[in-house]
Amino acid sequence: MSVEALYKVILYPFITESIASLKAMTNLSGTSGEAFMDNVSDFRFKGYAVCSDVKGSLDGVIMMHHYPETAIAIGNSVCENMFGEAYAQEEINEDLSHALAEWGNTIVGRSTDLHGRYNLDYDFSAPYFVQNMDDMDKYLVGVKEVVTVPITVEGVGRYYFNLLVRSVDYQNAGTKREEASKGIANVHTNPLPKDAKVLLVDDSSMIRKAIKRYLNQLGYNNIIEADDGSVAVEKVKNEAPDFMFMDVVMGEMNGNEALAAIRQMGSNVPVVMLSSVTDKKLVDQCESHGVSGFIFKPIQADKGAEIIANYLKIA
Structure with missing residues (x-):
């Protein structure tokens, strides 16, 4: 499968949802770069990742991948936007972990939901978090391709989406973005x-x-x-x-x-x-x-x- 096909089928909903959620939950602006193939042997863990396993016709892992300083800046912004107070934590503590988890869960939840609407032949696990560099080796076992898309956050830095592919046989698929629901109102008065x-x-x-x-x-x-x-x-x-x-x-x-x-x-x-x-x-x-x-x-x-x-x- 080409980089373009992998990006459109798997990564595109995650990229667009992450940029939308970044704006909604942090008031930060992000832009995506071009997708490219990473060298598997040179791939390195940057320090903090939200992951979801992919199973079915595609076997691998999708990661929303940050340097610690980027994760800290985004976590502080999530807290500020949720509570209306200034946050300036300098390390990933309990508050920032909860904030990053909420941001990551929102992105992965909405993106996998979008995938599910099109009856594509693969499924995603619930999101989980990796903060230990020693844990990264196990995710690279059997990986044959790594597709990477950088996201530049204005005034903050970068985070990355990586799709670690072990095997794939899904050749022809596409997806499109739908507007997120605004909710269902309470009709009582x-x-x-x-x-x-x-x-x-x-x-x-x-x-x-x-x-x-x-x-x-x-x-x-x-x-x-x-x-x-x-x-x-x-x-x-x-x-x-x-x-x-x-x-x-x-x-x-x-x-x-x-x-x-x-x-x-x-x-x-x-x-x-x-x-x-x-x-x-x-x-x-x-x-x-x-x-x-x-x-x-x-x-x-x-x-x-x-x-x-x-x-x-x-x-």
Whole structure:
């Protein structure tokens, strides 16, 4: 398969989504360079990568690959954009790790969702992170080609997309970009009372922190949290929240599964779903269990409270 075909079929959605998410989540501007073939024997780990395994007719790994200083600058910008405060961390600490994870998950989630819409003969794993140079050798085992696309971030530096190809037999395919969904609104009109108990469910502590801040700005302070769908089911059973915001993709139990369990046990608590994945089947599944809206991430500090307020309605 040529560089052009690999780029169009596999990399193009990742490149375009990363540049769009870079602007949306950091207010930074990025431009992509030309795709080229890297020399496998000379390929080196730069220090921080978000990865997704590719299986099926194409076997390999896709990496969003940073030098540490670029990752730090982007992580600080994600934090600033989510919380509206200046961040100047000088190393990848817990806050920046969560910020970079949220950015990476958004890009990989939306890109793989876009691939999935076209029934192409390969699948992607959930994203994971590599920060140890010693770990890179195992990803290069059996790799025959490396396709690289540099992304230049204005005023910051570069990051790279690498497609490490072990084998491929998919010859003729194409993809096109679709506009991301803006979300599904809450059609109710009565605002949630300010003393209502709100349950936040997300495996990202950063997302929970951001939404909690938006809720506080709106006058809601009775807030409880859960980091997984299974915990959310127990919280609904034992603490009877009046309203919920719940992520879809989580660890042990996804939000759509938790929603089904919550409805099965007889609770009609209003639930607004959160996700970076815009898959119509998933949205339809959640709607079939009764939801009060669907917010597609990311949510930024400048409009976060306004977005959340538009969903805090009952009846």
